[in-house]
Amino acid sequence: MSHSLRYEVNCSILFTELPLLERPAAVRQAGFDAVEFWWPFDRAVPGDKEIDAFVAAVEEAGVSLVGLNFAAGDMPGGDRGLLSWPARSAEFRDNIDVTIGIGERLGCRAFNALYGNRTGEHTAAEQDELATENLARAAEAAARIDGTVLIEPVSGADRYPLRTAADALAVIDRVQTSTGAANVGLLADLYHLAVNGDDVDKVIAEHTARIAHVQIADSPGRNQPGTGELPLHRQLAELETRGYRGWVGLEYKPSAASTDSFDWLPRERRASA
Numbered sequence: 001m002s003h004s005l006r007y008e009v010n011c012s013i014l015f016t017e018l019p020l021l022e023r024p025a026a027v028r029q030a031g032f033d034a035v036e037f038w039w040p041f042d043r044a045v046p047g048d049k050e051i052d053a054f055v056a057a058v059e060e061a062g063v064s065l066v067g068l069n070f071a072a073g074d075m076p077g078g079d080r081g082l083l084s085w086p087a088r089s090a091e092f093r094d095n096i097d098v099t100i101g102i103g104e105r106l107g108c109r110a111f112n113a114l115y116g117n118r119t120g121e122h123t124a125a126e127q128d129e130l131a132t133e134n135l136a137r138a139a140e141a142a143a144r145i146d147g148t149v150l151i152e153p154v155s156g157a158d159r160y161p162l163r164t165a166a167d168a169l170a171v172i173d174r175v176q177t178s179t180g181a182a183n184v185g186l187l188a189d190l191y192h193l194a195v196n197g198d199d200v201d202k203v204i205a206e207h208t209a210r211i212a213h214v215q216i217a218d219s220p221g222r223n224q225p226g227t228g229e230l231p232l233h234r235q236l237a238e239l240e241t242r243g244y245r246g247w248v249g250l251e252y253k254p255s256a257a258s259t260d261s262f263d264w265l266p267r268e269r270r271a272s273a
Helices: 018-031 048-061 086-106 123-142 165-179 190-193 202-209 230-240 257-260
Strands: 006-010 034-037 064-069 110-112 150-151 186-189 211-216 247-250
Touching: 006 064, 018 048, 018 247, 034 247, 048 086, 064 086, 064 247, 086 110, 086 123, 110 123, 110 211, 123 150, 123 165, 150 211, 165 186, 165 202, 186 190, 186 202, 190 202, 190 211, 202 211, 202 230, 211 230
Parallel strands: 006 034, 006 247, 034 064, 064 110, 110 150, 150 186, 186 211, 211 247
Antiparallel strands: none
């Protein structure tokens, strides 16, 4: 793996053997100093005490929060975002200020807005129009703290319409054309792109400047690097060569205990500083 890229741990898919609020400290103990989370609450607008407890868990662990998802619905149940979902659009809008508020408190500046599955009740055009409006709202809120809204192609969800980098970039272009929002970027999860059959090397060669965040897992299996067949080492090195200086999120399912899944990354390269 590249020697100067900064790595951080997704606490929603790693260390699930621990209660959620204990995971940031476990990440710190493993030698990392930054984390990311999917939406860490069971509703779009949690109570102040829940938010305060989450913020305290990150702060007390001594790690930085560098990525946070907006509320995305019931992920285990198959939901993949509220952005383009008319029946839950108001829920997404209510969630925007909560998410950006957590980011402001913890210094997080990258916010992943999962696009949402296609529904049977609305046309794709109607959903895309709604998504553009909601992305504009999210981008405007994130801009207040110099934040960026991320758009991610995803695998394993048949009704999720963004499967390739080109799909996501088309959404970003649409938002930028209609609103002028410059703070919407591509989340390049090298695992999702590869599994969906995208040409990951071509994406890196042509679009590194538009990639605002990177995540990795190996394939098959979505486990830690080295357990599958993806050329992650070479691709990360190429990203760095082409000027990527953002974070690399470890968003994989550990094949055994989470702590044991980091052996591929020497401990001296886990902290960002």
